[in-house]
Amino acid sequence: MRQTNLFSKTRKDAPKDEVAKNAQLLIRAGYIQKELAGVYSFLPLGLKVLNNIVSIIREEMLALGANEVSLTALQDKSIWEKTDRWSDKSMDVWFKSELKNGTEIGLAATHEEPLTRIMKDHVRSYRDLPRSVFQFQTKFRNETRAKSGIMRGREFLMKDLYSFSADEKSHQEFYDRVAESYKRIFEKVGLGSKTFMTRASGGSFAKFSHEFQTITDAGEDAIYTHADAPFAINEEIFNEPEAFEGLTLEKKDFEAQNAIEVGNIFSLGTRFSEALGLTFLDSQGKPQPAVMGSYGIGPGRVMGTIVELLSDEKGIVWPESVAPFKIHLIEIAGSPDTHEKTVALYNMLTALKIETLYDDRDMRPGEKFADADLIGIPFRVVMSDKTIAGGGVEVKKRNEESAVIISEKELLAKFPSSNPVSNSADTDHSFNS
RNA sequence: CGGGGUGUAGUGUAACGGUAACAUGCUUGACUUGGGAUCAAGUGACUCCGGGUUCGAAUCCCGGCGCCCCGACCA
Numbered sequence: 001m002r003q004t005n006l007f008s009k010t011r012k013d014a015p016k017d018e019v020a021k022n023a024q025l026l027i028r029a030g031y032i033q034k035e036l037a038g039v040y041s042f043l044p045l046g047l048k049v050l051n052n053i054v055s056i057i058r059e060e061m062l063a064l065g066a067n068e069v070s071l072t073a074l075q076d077k078s079i080w081e082k083t084d085r086w087s088d089k090s091m092d093v094w095f096k097s098e099l100k101n102g103t104e105i106g107l108a109a110t111h112e113e114p115l116t117r118i119m120k121d122h123v124r125s126y127r128d129l130p131r132s133v134f135q136f137q138t139k140f141r142n143e144t145r146a147k148s149g150i151m152r153g154r155e156f157l158m159k160d161l162y163s164f165s166a167d168e169k170s171h172q173e174f175y176d177r178v179a180e181s182y183k184r185i186f187e188k189v190g191l192g193s194k195t196f197m198t199r200a201s202g203g204s205f206a207k208f209s210h211e212f213q214t215i216t217d218a219g220e221d222a223i224y225t226h227a228d229a230p231f232a233i234n235e236e237i238f239n240e241p242e243a244f245e246g247l248t249l250e251k252k253d254f255e256a257q258n259a260i261e262v263g264n265i266f267s268l269g270t271r272f273s274e275a276l277g278l279t280f281l282d283s284q285g286k287p288q289p290a291v292m293g294s295y296g297i298g299p300g301r302v303m304g305t306i307v308e309l310l311s312d313e314k315g316i317v318w319p320e321s322v323a324p325f326k327i328h329l330i331e332i333a334g335s336p337d338t339h340e341k342t343v344a345l346y347n348m349l350t351a352l353k354i355e356t357l358y359d360d361r362d363m364r365p366g367e368k369f370a371d372a373d374l375i376g377i378p379f380r381v382v383m384s385d386k387t388i389a390g391g392g393v394e395v396k397k398r399n400e401e402s403a404v405i406i407s408e409k410e411l412l413a414k415f416p417s418s419n420p421v422s423n424s425a426d427t428d429h430s431f432n433s
Numbered sequence: 434c435g436g437g438g439u440g441u442a443g444u445g446u447a448a449c450g451g452u453a454a455c456a457u458g459c460u461u462g463a464c465u466u467g468g469g470a471u472c473a474a475g476u477g478a479c480u481c482c483g484g485g486u487u488c489g490a491a492u493c494c495c496g497g498c499g500c501c502c503c504g505a506c507c508a
Contacts, residue, residue: 012457012469013445017500037500091508110508144434144506152507220507266508294508333466366468373468384467394467 001325002346003359006030008043010371021218022304023149025316029374031324038146038154045375046303048324050157053299054136056188056321057159060181064174066132066161071114073138075106079113083275093141107140112268112294115162116276119290126166126282129290130174134161136299148218150304151260161295164273166280171291175267178295182212182263189302190319194309195262198223199243200234206267207242212297213259218308221261224254232259260305268292310399316376317399325357326415328377332365332384342383345393345408354415373398381411 008030018024018034026032031046042050058068080086086106088094095107108114115133123129139158146154161178165171179197186195191214198213213223213232222235226249233254237243244251270289273279279287303322310317320326327349331342342358349356357377359368365384372380380403382394387405395411396403 009458011444016445017439019501034500085508092506093508112508141507145502145504147502261507296508364466364468364470366466366470368469369467370469382467386467 001357003357003361006044006357008045010374018149020147020149020151020304020308021311022151022307025307025311025374026150026304029316029376032150036154038143038152040150040153040300045324049303049318049322050299052322052324053189053302054157054159057185057297057299058136060185061134061159061161064132064161064177064181066134069115069133069135071108071111071118071135071137073108073140075108075114077104077106079117079276080106083113083272085113093143095140095142108137109139109141110294111135111137111160112162112272112292113276116272116278116292119164120276120278123164123278123280123290125280126288129280130163130165130170132161132163132174134159134295148220148304150300151218151308152220153300156298156300159297159299163293163295164278164290165293166282166288166291168291171267171293175265175293178265178293179210182265182295182297185297186212186214186262186302188321190306190321191262191302191309196223196225196232196259197230198232198234198259199237200264201236202267206269208237209264209266211261211265212263214262214305214309215257215259216305216308217258218305219258219260221259222256223259224256226254229254232257260301260308262302262305263295263297265295266293268294311376314370315374318376318378320378323376323378325355325377327354327356327379327381328372328375329356329358330365330368330372330380330382331358331360332368332382332386333362334385338383338385338388341388345381345383348408348412349415352412352415354412379414 010030011028014024014028015034018027023032023034026046027034029045030043031049032040032042034040061068077086085091091109093109096104097107098104119131119133123131136157136159138155140155143152143154146152150156163171163174165174183197186192194216195212195214198211200209200211202208210231211234213219213221213234223232224235224238225232229247229249233243235256270291272292273289278290280290282288306319306322307316310319318324329342329346329349331339346356346358359372361368376398378398380396380398387394390405392405392407393411394403394405
């Protein structure tokens with residue numbers, strides 16, 4: 001994409017109403033825009049990052065064998081009454097409204113109830129199980145206090161996965177597979193080294209649940225970690241002896257850390273299947289309630305966590321896997337020949353499907369560099385009279401200090417393309433100048 | 434939901450109760466082109482909303498709304 005075709009602008013100052021680092025940088029760099037407290041729009045760059053995170057998660061969900069769906073935001077009160085989750089006393093984050101005829105409806109904060117009802121129509125026999133279903137859907141939660149930029153909003157995208165199994169054993173097998181899947185996801189998005197599977201309270205559904213907590217000062221939670229423990233322990237259960245069940249380690253050797261919950265996995269038992277009547281016939285022909293689990297990840301929160309964790313004083317530093325572009329191609333004004341060569345390189349990169357943001361703006365170099373650092377694309381490629389005289393382009397990684405001049409051929413070799421350029425004439429589909 | 438703070442050009446900040454200023458951005462021109470340059474001329478605000486006090490309110494008072502922080506809460 002040519003930067004002159006990108007509507008979002010960067011700014012030097014962070015808005016005064018944002019304190020959280022993730023919001024300050026994402027707004028300054030033009031990734032997001034605040035609409036209300038805890039409500040953010042995603043601008044072109046932000047949407048690209050969000051979509052990259054979504055793609056990584058989707059790939060793993062599909063690998064689990066889960067089916068993707070899209071359920072509604074508008075909710076039928078009657079099914080929530082069956083599970084006793086309609087009342088504001090039992091679930092205080094509801095946004096409620098009503099139809100013109102007075103019928104009450106809610107905006108979904110989660111989707112156990114509607115999905116369980118859907119599954120009733122499709123699961124009849126133990127032969128229909130296990131099943132797993134996921135979606136990326138906007139959740140609405142009337143938080144008493146939104147905070148920390150995009151980390152805790154009132155409206156946010158969530159990947160929610162639900163599982164339906166015939167028995168506890170089958171459920172546990174799936175649950176464990178999801179845990180492994182989550183580890184891979186957080187590894188892929190660049191949070192792996194700081195993210196811990198964490199034993200946490202099981203809520204009203206099970207003894208324990210597991211959260212995936214990323215160590216960061218911006219975290220809202222406190223967890224206890226130990227180098228030899230297979231999982232961390234959430235502060236909320238740290239004083240309960242059962243929290244150490246199965247561990248031979250001593251409580252005093254655990255260390256407290258601030259962390260942000262980027263994902264969670266819950267065993268739900270038969271609470272929802274019983275309340276809503278999701279039963280199947282077992283091999284003896286007897287009706288049994290399905291055993292359920294739910295598993296969430298907030299892509300927006302993941303995005304904010306990456307910014308919190310990986311940015312520096314100059315701006316954001318995206319991991320390649322989620323970055324909005326692979327290359328930030330910067331042209332420094334010079335001879336007409338330099339301009340032509342830069343356009344040609346941009347067209348080549350585009351044809352090779354190497355995502356490139358081409359800074360073709362008429363600006364001084366300093367400003368372009370400052371913007372590039374703020375936006376945080378992994379590879380900065382500069383083309384100027386100087387680099388051409390030196391034999392090619394200058395390449396600098398966002399997270400490294402040193403820059404080197406290499407030939408264009410060497411540059412392209414760094415980015416193996418899945419779509420090798422053909423000899424046909426259709427490779428140049430960008431606008432020429 | 435308790436407590437604290439705050440609201441002024443697009444953005445960031447100023448202004449004793451005396452009639453809104455500076456920076457930045459943006460526009461035009463000049464000069465520049467490897468780290469947010471320089472110069473010149475422009476542009477841009479019913480000071481969040483509604484009341485009140487006062488000769489006079491951005492400033493003081495009351496109410497509302499928004500936003501931020503701490504705590505509680507967080508299926």
